[in-house]
Amino acid sequence: MSHNIVWHNAAVSHNERQQLNGHKPCLLWYTGLSGSGKSTIANAVDRMLFDLGCHTYLLDGDNVRHGLNRDLGFDDASRVENIRRITEVSRLMLDAGLIVGTAFISPFIADRAQAKALAGDAFIEVFVDTPLAICEQRDPKGLYKKARAGEIAHFTGISSPYEAPLSPDIHLQTAALTIEQAARQVVVFLQQHAIICQ
Ligand SMILES: Nc1ncnc2c1ncn2[C@@H]1O[C@H](COP(=O)(O)OP(=O)(O)O)[C@@H](O)[C@H]1O
Ligand SMILES: [Mg+2]
Incomplete structure (x- = not known):
């Protein structure tokens, strides 16, 4: 890094932003297999938080690969x-x-630890x-079918491992939850941890 780059301190403090926003910032890092429901649940949570007046933004795997990370394999x-890059953004x-x-598969414990x-x-x-x-039954994008046919290399869960979180902050077992219930579980966590107060 160049020695001529010096950090410039911000005039608006984190506390001031927090007061204006009415909530704390946080990073909800969804991880799970393809088709597990990351995008669906993250969007449902985003909708609920937005409707509560929170300032939110969602970075979704495929969308980021269309732009910022289009050069990556x-x-x-x-x-x-x-x-x-996702973490820095x-x-x-x-x-x-x-x-x-x-909402990224983020299959490796080490990568999530880095984030x-x-x-x-x-x-x-x-x-x-x-x-x-x-x-695989849901297969919303038909990717498992392709992976089973050998058309996609390094497909998580099929030909590449998924390392499940050992102690996630929020554990959503979607087979037993509706999308609404799963999203509600996330919002309740944020309330219980005083990140949002509504
Ligand atoms: N309880 C549930 N939670 C999340 N998704 C569910 C649930 N039940 C069914 N689905 C469906 O599963 C699919 C999950 O796809 P998606 O959200 O794109 O997964 P991912 O982003 O993890 O690859 C969607 O079609 C969604 O409607
Ligand atoms: Mg997705």
């Missing part, structure tokens, strides 16, 4: 860089006082826990 180094949004959601290390206390790991058989 799916090899190990690219996956690490994918997470690093999330940090900027946390700095702006937002409740940020990220947690960068985001600090604001990091909330949300395990969207759906058995592989159910994800």
